Amino acid sequence: MRRVILVFFCATLSIASYSQSVFLRAKPSGEKSAVSFTEPSPSAVFFGADDDSQGFKNHKQKSKEVNAYFGSVYTSFPIFNIGKENVVEYINSYGKFVFYRPNARKAFGMILSNGKDQPILVTNPDQYLKTIKTYLNIGNADYLVPKTLDERDERNAQLDMQAVLKIKFTTDESYAKKLIKNANSVHYSKVYNDGSPKMTCTKRVFEMFSDSLMTTKSPYGGYYLYNEKNEMVSLNNTLNGKTNGYSKYVRDDNGLIKKIISGDDNSTDSTVFIYEKDKYHTVSFSGSRPYSLETFFLNDQMQCVRRLSKRADQSIVTDITYVYDKMGRIIREGQLDSEMIYSYKTDSDVIFSGFKSYKLNPRKLELQNEVVRENNKQTYIGKNGTGAQNFKSVTYVEKDGSTKTYSYDKTNKLTSVAVMRCL
Missing domain, CATH: 3.40.30.10 (Glutaredoxin)
Incomplete structure (x- = not known):
């Protein structure tokens, strides 16, 4: 040490x-x-x-x-x-x-x-x-x-990943539909019906600007391609208009992700998805060698209740547990030394109105965030543990689902404008 x-x-x-x-x-x-x-x-x-x-x-x-x-x-x-x-x-x-x-x-x-x-x-x-x-x-x-890595741990981890890759489980349309709708995971985000329009175009572009008139453009941007089911097919990150990284999604007929291929001009990585009745796994490869395993545990509603990530040396990257209320709403994310508590204005609301982040042992409030939704406008206010503003963002949704987000610092000074629109 x-x-x-x-x-x-x-x-x-x-x-x-x-x-x-x-x-x-x-x-x-x-x-x-x-x-x-x-x-x-x-x-x-x-x-x-x-x-x-x-x-x-x-x-x-x-x-x-x-x-x-x-x-x-x-x-x-x-x-x-x-x-x-x-x-x-x-x-x-x-x-x-x-x-x-x-x-x-x-x-x-x-x-x-x-x-x-x-x-x-x-x-x-x-x-x-x-x-x-x-x-x-x-x-x-x-x-x-x-x-040098402990060879036994590395060997055991490689065996674990190879065992996962050999799993044979047949998914069907019912399984896929329920998982995609309820998982609430990094790959299958929860889609809420908040009344605002949703983007349905297949080609989309992301741009950032440093001024409200959007005359000074950031070098970074992105292009997104979706299929007719509104599922992402590919993402290309750009620097000064040129592609400098990409991700491609391979899905089955029911929309479940089978593989994500990511890379740039110099290298290509891939992440393979393996499904089971009560969980799904991802194994990430650098070339042909697997280097990390991630497992998403599911309850009987196909909601993700635990996310466990390990590397090839068996060290834990992430271990997060998720708790839902009787209405299926997320109310807590917990880790060993921290937790996040979600709040809702009424029992009928399906979308959270705020969340607070606590450091544990001893428990201390570190962040408190509020979300205000008004028709086509959403305001996100981030505060520290004492209630002072850290940042604020205001997002406007247009009739075609395109968005424009204005971000401000703790003094309410504009820092950027982000645009997601159809091509």
Whole structure:
């Protein structure tokens, strides 16, 4: 464990030497944001210009390993690469922070945010993955010590994944319909009938702007393709109008996902879905080698009641339990050290009106969020444990289901405008 402390201490020294100028409180005049995180959440952003050096090649390889390690399924931990772009904005729980690449005076590096404090800068590619695990407290801390994986654990995990891949269970239309409607999982999100129009077009585009007139466009965007059943077929992430990452969905005739293929110009990963009567699994592959297993346990209503994620070394990534009331509404998400409680205005409401996040042992309120819905308008207000505003977003839904979301910081200053529209 001493070696863990030394590793993290070395990374901290690198961070401290840059923190005064690299992270600003306001965006430099005339600069555009490559990425804007308008809500507090963990994230990793890589930057760098290819100077044909061995150092950059190592940076590129290590950033690829980070993407492969977390896989395409873990959408709660976004990973971006801004290349030569200069600015990344963060609206974190404890304030606004702006990363300004020219002040880093480094050809490449990684910006890591926990969604709360000032982000940190890591410039040693060999420390990228270790620092993410340490700083975000992911997995078993002992595993963070640089060492050879325990071969027995890895072998057992590989056997577990191979056993799951051999499962033979036949799904039918009834199974698929109930799972898709009720699962409330990351792959099968709950669709609520709130009276607002829904998008039905097959081709859609996502764009972001930094001003209300939408004249200053963010380099990042996305293109979505849906089928006639309104199921996602593919997603292409773009940087300056060019594709820099993609995900493709393969489904059966009843709409169940069979496989997700994700990648970029340099690599391709895949996630295979295996279904059982009371659960479904995903096994993620880097090339032909499986590296993570995730299981979603279902109750008799086909609602997800537990999400358990493990890597090839058997370390746990995620273990979340879900509790529903007698009306089938989500009321609690629980982890070992935290819980989220959902609230509803009336017994007849099917959509939550707010939720609070608590840190456990001892129990302490950390976040409280309120959702206000009015016809075609939805306002989302995020507050800290004392009730002070962290951020606010206002979404307007048009007649064709397209949306326009205005995001504000804790002082109600506009930070971005996000648009999802039909092509």
